[in-house]
Amino acid sequence: MTEIDKIIGQRIEAGRRRKGLLQHELAARVGRSESWVGQVVRGVIPLDSLSMAERIASVLGMTADHILAFDVRYGTVPVVAQSLRSHTSSSPSPRALSPDTESSETVLRRTFTLGSLAGVTAAIAGLSPDARAKVSRPSGGNVDQATVAELRSIGASYRRSYKSFPASSLVPVAHDQLQLVISLRPKDQPVHLRNSLLAHMAEMAALAAVLLSLDLGDQEQADAYMDLGYQIAKEIGSPELAALILGGRAFRTSYGGDPEGGLDYALAAVDAAERGASERMQAWTNAVASEMYSSTGDEHGFRSSMEKARALLSGPMDDERWGGIAWFDLSKADAYEGSDLVRLGRHAEALPSLDRAIERLSPEMMRHRCTAYISRAEAHAGANNVEAACEDGHAALDLVAQVQHRETLRRVAELHRGLRTYKTAGTRSLGEHVIDTRTLLKTTGSAA
Template structure:
């Protein structure tokens, strides 16, 4: 892999700076000269978090630099113009330990990705015999502890949706899908099989969401969502079925079929009501509120959002949450503001969006991104052009960092609607839009 060659090159340079031979470094970390040579040439990958930390400490490097986090998870360039935002914006690092599960979990994700890299070289969709792979007899069983660790890693990936770049995260999700398929869950013991299939469906849903919403490839997303739905039906999991059905509502809505999108959302609400976690019930109700608003049904939107708030206002069992990212009361505020924008109620939308942007966690970059573009649309609808441009800039900054093409599409529509006014602020927004589209076009071609 290219990343292994980068890691090896950094290790070699650091070793040479110390004036050591390969055998000396090997002796210092308890490995052979041959092993050091293979790592430095990129032939062998580092095989554990502990070894990466030991090597980094020995040669005097930061472990993040040795592992090439700057290459694996590049932060997108910041805009050169100042951006005004009335709410806080997260820090510049998309892999900050404070974001998700902490430093150790980020390292585990790197090694999970590295260990699966041989399964596929690109995100090209599921192989034609993917379903056949599930039914083949395994060479040996999978131990429960390994499956539990896999599920923990999967939960970390799903939480990372809040702030990780789409092109990095979708590749990881794809590898996880292929890994589970290679383990042939149908032939594992019942408990292991159920857990593996749940992980497969969750990773398929994550890949589908990233492809459909962030990377603008609904056709490829459909393959993952189809697989996830088949697994959900087979396992009978209310959590997984609700997740996949709600996930399918978004690309359908983006395709212009609001009525069908509402059907998917309502099916998700029904599925969640048959035993899903409280947070899943709340989130699916919020998704339904958005789809109701898209059809112009204000009563349906308000009733669904009220139900979402009622559920999430009580203690929830996060251990059962199989969803992507996060959903809480601040996100419910964002849904309310966005729904009101869809209904053309711009003045009413602004207080809800102000509250959402103030209360959303700084780590929830995608959620903040959506809230800023919704507020920009509300300001534009209310005739406040400069405020609309300011929020448009804030949305684009975040969209560039997490690679969220749906936000870029919405800013494009906003800019075209305002462009005829010809102000300096509108022209600056257009320039910023071109910059971000260029960056995201490059990132999308790399997937």
């Protein structure tokens, strides 16, 4: 029994009481026994998976990161960001290191300070008791296949959590997972386990990079994580991971003011995916390419890439191979298409696609709904539907406050500046909401 287990149990119990549920009723709704629920709320056994935390949170009307006590485990983002910067200030950035001369493990050792075991301890605490024992005291320095598989499953849960978890919760978790893997000394493991551990590292690096770039605005650290992830992808020969990192690079480069460079990265991501990535990854990279084409004003390229993405999504899927962040499906393709049409100035044509996206995106896909709302707000503004634009701007900001998506905040602020001349109650209210959201995010280091 740990202090964190006690806190988790107390929060679940408090939520159960607020909902007016008996223990056996909560157990039935989450698919576990009443005895199991009782042991969890007393802190006797740990909550055994992120997916179960999400299930309980949904039943109790809470957030999974609150139930898992990430605020207690990790504190606030400014501390984490400062720690990350201090780690790299005295060591070369991964971007400065040559993949041909140094292994990914060497890069990681240079990037992260391993003197403190706090991060490793926190990551180990999320494993099952059997895996925890094997990771803490690996026999002969080796980690077995079951333990590695559990780590990969945990990593997949964290990547899915991008849909709704705030950045301040997920960045330190991804960082701790990287620390845990390096503590297991991948180079000393058999080749198949070594590559699986390294793939887990690359996925966590990609997750951290996206959060740091789009949510927390720390481009330097985002670049370092992307370089690390791409180096690992090349080292283990993974088209899935290479496509994921290159797609992330496309967004980073385009949003950084170089749309042509973003398109180059997107096309490289498409090429990498075609060399053996999952069908869903191939679809996603084509959607990324469609966005980059629209950013450069190339309507033919946009439509061609979007058609390929939709065709791939309409075929058979091999989702056990999906290594992407969150999810990509036809509802997201609708959101990409609508946003691309806005970039091309086709505002009226964009609205039906964005209407479908917002209708189809599940409530838990908060980040995706967030970006769909701001895109529809921009479409309404372009079609001179000022009040509708303000309404969608408010909806986007409500989600920004929950998931800390800094890029959406920037877009809503830009939208408001364009609408100010109308001087309506709606535009004034949106301006106040922008200021309130910016102030809120500054308290967690999420807004400049």
